[in-house]
Amino acid sequence: xxxxxxxDNTDAMQKLTSIWPNIKYTTTLNYLGNKMQRLAPALxxxxxxxxxxxxxxxxxxxxxxxxxxxxxAHLGGLMGSTLDENIQGEVQKKLDxxxxxxxxxxxxxxxxxxxxxxxxxxxxxxxxxYGKYIVSFDPLDGSSNIDINSLIGTIFSxxxxxxxxxxxxxxxxxxxxxxxxxxxYVLYGPSTMLVMTTGSGTHFYVxxxxxxxxxxxxxxxxxxxxxxxxxxxxxxxxxxxxxxQNYVSxxxxxxxxxxxxxxxxxxxxxMVGDVHRVLCRGGIFTYPMDTKKTEQPYxxxxxxxxxxxxxxxxxxxxLCVTSKGRIMDIEPTSxxxxxxxxxxSKKEVxxxxxxxx
Ligand code: AHG
Ligand code: MN
Ligand code: MN
Numbered sequence: 001x002x003x004x005x006x007x008d009n010t011d012a013m014q015k016l017t018s019i020w021p022n023i024k025y026t027t028t029l030n031y032l033g034n035k036m037q038r039l040a041p042a043l044x045x046x047x048x049x050x051x052x053x054x055x056x057x058x059x060x061x062x063x064x065x066x067x068x069x070x071x072x073a074h075l076g077g078l079m080g081s082t083l084d085e086n087i088q089g090e091v092q093k094k095l096d097x098x099x100x101x102x103x104x105x106x107x108x109x110x111x112x113x114x115x116x117x118x119x120x121x122x123x124x125x126x127x128x129x130y131g132k133y134i135v136s137f138d139p140l141d142g143s144s145n146i147d148i149n150s151l152i153g154t155i156f157s158x159x160x161x162x163x164x165x166x167x168x169x170x171x172x173x174x175x176x177x178x179x180x181x182x183x184x185y186v187l188y189g190p191s192t193m194l195v196m197t198t199g200s201g202t203h204f205y206v207x208x209x210x211x212x213x214x215x216x217x218x219x220x221x222x223x224x225x226x227x228x229x230x231x232x233x234x235x236x237x238x239x240x241x242x243x244x245q246n247y248v249s250x251x252x253x254x255x256x257x258x259x260x261x262x263x264x265x266x267x268x269x270x271m272v273g274d275v276h277r278v279l280c281r282g283g284i285f286t287y288p289m290d291t292k293k294t295e296q297p298y299x300x301x302x303x304x305x306x307x308x309x310x311x312x313x314x315x316x317x318x319l320c321v322t323s324k325g326r327i328m329d330i331e332p333t334s335x336x337x338x339x340x341x342x343x344x345s346k347k348e349v350x351x352x353x354x355x356x357x
Contacts, residue, residue, distance in 0.1 A: 004276075005182065010130055010260065016232055025292065027352055028324060030141060031294060031309060033104045036068050036215040036216060036217065037216040038078065038213055038216075039056075039057070039060070039194075039205060039213060039214045039215075039216070040053055040057070040217060042203065042205075042216040042219075042258055043056065043187040043198065046198055046200040047078045047193055047200070048095060048182075048198045050131075050188065051112060051132055051199070052133070052158070052181060052182060053177065054110075054137075054338050055112040055113065055133055055182075056158075056182060056196070058106055058107060059103075059106075059107070059135070059156055060109040060186075060194065060214060061106060062102050062103045062106040062107070062154075063154055063186040063194070064192075064207065064212065065191070065320070066098075066099045066102055066103070066139070066140075066154060066186075066188070067186070067188050067192040069095070069098060069099075069102075070099075070146075070188045071188075072093055072126065073094075073148075074141075075144070077094075077096065078094045078095050078098060079095075079146070079147055080093070080094060080147065081093050081094065082096075085117065085308070086122075086216040087121075087122040087336065088119070088307065090143075090335055092274055093140070093143045093146050093147075094144055095140055095143075095146050095152075096119075096120055096139060096140050096146075097120065098223055099139035099140045100118055100119075100120040100139040100140075101120070101152065102139075103116075103118070103137055103139050103154070103283075104116055104118065104125060105175050105268065107127065107135055107174075108125065108127045108128075109127050110127075110128075111130075111131065111307040112128070112131055112132065112133055113127040113128060113131040113133055113134065113166050113306065114126075114127050114128060114129065114130075114131035114132070114133065114134050114167050114172065114174075115127050115131075115134050115161070115162035115168070115169075115170075115172055116134070116135050116136070116138050116141060117134075117135075117136045117137075117139045117170070117173050117303065117335045118136070118138070119137070119140060119301060119305070119336070121138065121184070123335060124168070124169075124170040124172065124173055124335060126166075126168040127166035127167060128167070129166075129167045129259065130204060130339060131161055131167070132161055133144075133158050133159065133161055133181070133296050134158070134159050134160075134161050134172050135156060135157070135158050135302040136156070136157045136159075136171060136221055136307075136308075136335075137155060137156040137157070137303070137304050138154065138156075138303040138304040138305055139152050139154055140153070140154060141155050141185070141270055141271055141272045141305065142154050142268070142269060142270020142272060143152065143270065144158065144270075144272075145268075145270050145356045149270055150270075151187065151188070151189050151270050151272065151273040152188050152209070152270055153185050153187040153188055153270065153272030153273070153276075154186045154188075154272075154274070155184075155185045155190075155271070155272060155305060155308050155309070156182075156185070156304070156308060157177075157180055157182075157183045157304060157307050157308040157311070158177070158180060158181050158182040158183070159173075159175045159180055159181060160181060160234075161178055161273060162175075166238065170335060172299060173303060173332065173335055174331070174332045174333070175332070176306030176328060176329055176331055176332070177244075177302075177306070177308075177310055177311060177327060177328030177329075177330065178328040178329060180307060180308070180311050180328075181194070181198065181199070182196065182197065182198045182199075183197055183307070183308035183309075183311035183312055184196030184197065184242055184308065185272045185274070185275070185276075185308065185309075185312075185313065187272050187276055189273075191206050191207065192203065192206070192207035192209075193206050193207070193276075194206075194207070194214050195221075195276065195279065196312075197311055197312050197315040197342040198268075199311075199315065200217065201220035201221075201315055201316075202221045202312045202313075202315040202316040203216060203218065203219050203220065203221065204216075204217050204218040204219070204279075205217060221279050221280075221316045222316055222317045223278060223279060223282055223313065223316045223318035223344065223345055223346070224281070224282035224344045224345055225282075225317070225345055226282070226345055226348065227263045227282040227284060227327060227344065227345040227347075227348045228261055228262060228263050228264060228285045228346045229263065229264065229265070229266060229277075229281070229283040230248070230251055230263055230264075230265055230266075230284045230285075230286075231265065231266050231267050231268075231274045231277070231278075231283060231284070231286070231287050232265075232267070232269060232285070232287070232288070232347075233247065233264070233287070234248075234267075234289075236290045236292060237330075239290035239291045239292040240288050240289070240290055241289055241323075242321065243355040243356045244286070244288040244289075244323075244352075244355070246355050247274075247351075248306060249353050251263040255320065259329055259351075265308070266283070271285075271287075271300065271305055274330070275312070275313070275343070277311050277312070277318055278313070278318070278343065279312065279318075279344070280290075282344065282345040282348075282350060283344050283345060283348075284342070284343070284345060284348040284349060285341070285342075285343050285344050286321070286341060286342045286343040286352070287300050287340070287341045288340055288341075288342065289323070289340045296338065297338075297340075298338035298339050298340050298341075299338060299340070300331055300338060300339060300341050301338055302327070302330060302337045302338065302339045303332060303334060303335060303336075304335065305341075306320070306341050307327065307328060308337050309341075309343060310326075310328045310343065311328065313329070313343050317346065318343060318344055318345060318346055318349070319342075319343065319344070319346050319349040320341070320342075321342050321343070321345035321349060321353065322339060322340040322342065323340060323342065323353065323356045324342070324356075327339065327341065327343075
């Protein structure tokens with residue numbers, strides 16, 4: 001059986017310290033000398049109202065179950081695709097559907113939510129008429145990574161439910177990102193990690209499986225303002241607008257070009273993974289406009305991909321924009337609306353935008 005989270009493993013650490021004296025080990029109970037904070041007190045410290053804390057706990061209950069199911073997918077016959085497509089014409093993986101059903105059921109049963117909208121639902125789904133909040137989510141982001149046991153995650157965005165509108169009215173979701181009261185993602189990686197903001201900074205939490213809750217591991221994460229790392233799907237290069245082609249060409253020229261420094265490239269093919277790297281060590285991530293499919297110039301969805309990531313990145317001191325302006329100021333027109341995304345280290349995003357002037 002696993003030891004509880006506050007198990008004092010001092011002995012084990014003394015042994016490790018005698019082998020590698022230069023590395024500082026900490027007990028599970030103590031993280032860098034401080035007792036790790038559980039989620040609820042961390043949120044209270046940020047003055048998050050109690051009903052929003054309850055909703056966040058409900059969301060996180062769903063992510064714990066998804067985390068478990070993702071880890072068991074191969075054993076439980078949940079790899080591969082269904083025979084269905086979602087409303088956006090994308091093939092649904094079995095885990096996309098399972099994660100969506102889990103999230104939807106838990107949220108709608110909670111009583112806190114007036115309606116939900118999801119990548120995997122045609123339109124919004126009504127919840128409790130008196131629910132105070134509405135939630136948009138991408139139940140599994142990075143679906144193409146499911147079958148290769150690679151990084152995937154869940155993205156969510158919470159707005160207040162407008163008064164005087166019926167729970168089955170999808171127009172409730174037509175609110176700009178700057179009205180979000182909470183946004184976050186959960187990464188089902190080597191550790192299950194929650195990254196969340198309620199407007200008082202972006203914080204990292206890790207799921208501690210010994211006691212079953214999320215513990216705060218880093219408060220007020222800051223994206224470095226400068227970077228030498230970019231993330232873009234280079235295979236689309238010939239379909240981009242000339243401005244983005246010129247910007248990326250200059251990155252590739254490295255110290256032989258106008259940028260006078262070398263750049264590294266990374267692409268996880270899951271926005272959760274790429275944004276997480278940007279939050280950890282800086283970088284620029286973009287899914288620019290392209291002409292690959294004339295009817296679909298953008299790939300990423302505003303409500304459950306771009307807006308929540310924009311809130312997290314801005315709260316960490318980064319920028320999240322299209323080539324025309326701030327993402328969180330866009331007034332949405334539909335639930336599955338797609339948008340151009342350029343986000344990350346402030347100075348690098350500004351450098352990219354300078355090509356559009
Ligand atoms: P989803 O799996 O929810 O449909 O989202 C996938 C998105 C995003 O996470 C990622 O950045 C991008 O699609 C990857 O696009 P490519 O397949 O073009 O690499
Ligand atoms: Mn996605
Ligand atoms: Mn998805």
